[in-house]
Amino acid sequence: MANTNRHEMDSWYKIKVQEIQTQSARQNMEQEHQKDEIKRLRTQATDLRSQLADMEGRVSALVKQLEDLNYQLEDDQRSYEAQLNDRDAQIRKLREECQALMVELQMLLDTKQTLDAEMNIYRKLLDGANDGGAGGLRQLVEQVVKTTGLTEVADTETMRVVQGEMSSRTSYTRSAKGNVSIQETDSTGKFVVLENTHRGKEEPIGGWKLKRKIDNKREIVFTFPADYVLKPSARVKIFARGAGEASPPEVLVMENDDTFGVGDNVNTLLYNKEGEERAQHIQRSSQSGSTN
Template structure:
């Protein structure tokens, strides 16, 4: 038995080493995931920066387009003003031409009048009359000519001054519009060059952004694959750890049984030694027998604050073992899967078991999960009986019904495990049916 115990201790040390290796591998995977998350966050930050820069460039392009549109509208307005001034110039030229024609017409009228007066003067044959009319006619012609010259000079000066003023205004406006058009052309050319540069930069940024998005997508796929592989590895390690724990618990149970058997055998050997030494006092022999009986009848349940292991055997060739960490334990699990009983073994402390999960595995294939209602409290020293559907009546806080399943399941190897909200294993109940 000591050799078996040493062998079991070596196996337990090997299992602990494997468990520590699994924990180290898990920490390494977590560190790698953290580094990948940091890299992903850096890439996302760079993408956000590029998007912000692209937005600023788009705003700049929009502003340049608005400025270009404003310049085009001003150019169109200048063209409209130039056309209007051209029309005004043509109108004024027409007015000048009309006035010149009117002056020509007045000149012809005056010439006709002079000819008529000369004709009238030629009819008078008297030298005195002829001289008189000639002098009068000359003075009248001179007055008319002076008046005509004066009016003509006034009109001519007015028309020349008005024409020079208008020509100067048109030339000034034309020069100003030409300068504005030159400035507008230079500005449009500069804006077009800047717009072409911005478009080139935008195309480069878009290509870089698409490349970064592809890299991010590839990193996401890689991260998903790593997470899936990591989760699969974690599940495998959890299953291995759970299996190791079950094996450790089985070994602890077997070790406890061996220790109990060893203690019983030691007590029997001591009795036999006393009997062989010639103990004849019946009272002393009776006391030794009672001591052996008490030693053999020691409770097979060992309670501590952190771990309790209980083992037993039913009359129908079904063995079970249960363990608990803390005050809440799986007191009973029906072999036919009708109900499961939880118990709070503490005499004064209530236990909040809301959202705790009760998992039941049947022959390592099927798994049934029941979640305790939220904010449920298991009173001190009380039990909670959870029925399958149609197997009992709900009567909180002592009885609940699991409506999702007609049975918690039955089989040759049934494991019932209680987990808290953090996923920590708090109690187990293992049922095995012998094949004999």
């Protein structure tokens, strides 16, 4: 009985020892596996840190490249706007020159017509002399005398040629020292139009003065509101009192005068708050002779 119990105890002991050894071996294997896994994870973490550093470097480089591209874009945009403004200024200048040339051409044509009329008179004088008699010359002289007399009954074609008719021709000249120009002035004195020719820049013209000199005698002054700003590529029309209704900021009204004035020599000037001239619009009217 005692041997049997001992044999059972030995068997149980051996089984327990074997289980402990098996468990120990399994734990050792798990520890080795964990060590390998930890080593692999550390290597992977090192690789990821290296990749992260590379990515951060690439991101920094891309951010710097993006900033450089934004700066270049802004410079290109400013250059493009400056070129557009220069082109617009050249176009306006060419238009003004063409307008002045058209006025000058019309005046030359009127002068030519007057000269042609005088040549017709001289030709009639010569024709009368060549006829061998004083009849043609005498008749023409009598007609000329009639035209210079006090009577109003003479209405022959010859008299109309000598006397002629007077017509009015108007020329305009504009200039500006900046983006704000005097774009238009009404010939009847109802309004004046200003324009900001810049496509991307606001122009604060609060406190600026618009002065209009009529035949170097009368001066009319309009002062812009203190906080007035003219938007890019925008226009503002300033009406004389009673000529239009105010609708800021596109339309303003000059409350101190019923008209901007009418005359043969009209000079419209724009001054900033420092009293510096920034724009000018000159209107000149002249009388020229033309025949019927």
